[in-house]
Amino acid sequence: MAGRPLAYCMLFFVVPFYTLRPNIRRRSAEYRRRRFGDRGALGQFVDCFKLHMEFGKMLVDRAVMGILGQFSLDASPEDFQTLVDLAAQGRGLILITGHVGCWQLGMSVLNKIDGPKAIVMYNNRKDVDKHYYEHDDGNEHPGFSIIDPRSAMGGTLEMMTVLKQAGLLCIMGDRSFGSTKNVVDVDFMGGTIPLPISAYKLASNLNVPIVVTFSHRTGAGYGRIWISRVIDVPENMGRNAQIYQPYAQCFAKGLEEFTEHHPWQFYNFYNMWEKEE
CATH class of the missing domain: 1.10.720 (Transcription Termination Factor Rho, Rna-binding Domain; Chain A, Domain 1)
Structure with missing residues (x-):
């Protein structure tokens, strides 16, 4: 073709x-x-x-x-088995990724895991490019639901519902969408950037494991997804945002490692360090 x-x-x-x-x-x-x-x-x-x-x-x-429907996503058997084993614990599972590589296409791997699935996604009305599922009018949201972080309480109730049903929740960990609440500063590429901590608070409140995962495009119609690290947040850590800073920093370290290996596939097209200026 x-x-x-x-x-x-x-x-x-x-x-x-x-x-x-x-x-x-x-x-x-x-x-x-x-x-x-x-x-x-x-x-x-x-x-x-x-x-x-x-x-x-x-x-x-x-x-x-x-x-x-033509895109082939590769993952190591070990990483895929880790996802299956964590999901099988029945506590729910949070996947955190970033706007890098083939992140949307990487989410198609969720279809191989049983249980309800949801992606926390902000749809900017000014964006002219479509998400991959929007190209097929007959299958608008295949295999997962969309939670808008701008909805009531930032979509927290919807997120909790998915996790309490032992489902999978995917959250973008590299943007706060303009909100200064539930955000902490972390070190990233020689500077400081704000990152959201809602995922880590959810994990603590509901005793849910977190998987930091990234994907990158390897060729025409091909990509690879892998687990960067697994984060276990202690239960009932409270509401103080700074308590969760080490976990956001852990994600930032994984994101920085991604830029070292795949520098041309980093798609945050804005100055993440702007407040330093």
């Missing part, structure tokens, strides 16, 4: 258009500076082009997955 290769070719026309726009380049400038250093105007442009190209390929793969 020529669809995917043709779409990749079109990126060589689309990506330069966006990369040439200074306001677009600024969105990833701080990340690129911290990850690659000051490489001069040409080097910075090339770095930005590579980042946008990888993001474009991920969007193409996402569309193909939604329309044709």
Whole structure:
């Protein structure tokens, strides 16, 4: 089928258009500076082009997955068995990931685990790109429900319901969506960024294990998902946000490790360190 290769070719026309726009380049400038250093105007442009190209390929793969169901996600037998064993404990399971690699396509692995599943996802109305499940009008949310963090109480009641049913809850651990409540500062790539701690509070309140997991795109229509670390948060730690800082820091360390191995697949297109300026 020529669809995917043709779409990749079109990126060589689309990506330069966006990369040439200074306001677009600024969105990833701080990340690129911290990850690659000051490489001069040409080097910075090339770095930005590579980042946008990888993001474009991920969007193409996402569309193909939604329309044709064609995407192959690999995981080690050990990691998959860890997920199965933790889910089998019947306490529920929280998966924390970030806006990196093929994170949405990586969530398709949830279909292989029994029980109710939900993803905490903020849908920005200004986003023009579709999530992979939105490309198929007949199967809008395949295998999982969507919890909006902007809903009442930040969707906490819905999250608790899934976990109390021994289900799987997937949460993005790298964005607070503008809320300063339930956020702590952590060290990340030589600076300080705010990260949400709602997942760790839920884990403590409900005695639920946390799996930090990431995925990356390995080729046309292929990706790999793995477990970065498993976090056990002690029960009943209370409401003080700072108590949960070490667990958010643990996630941040995993995220930084991801950028070391897959620097072109980091898709937080904003200055995460902005308050330092």
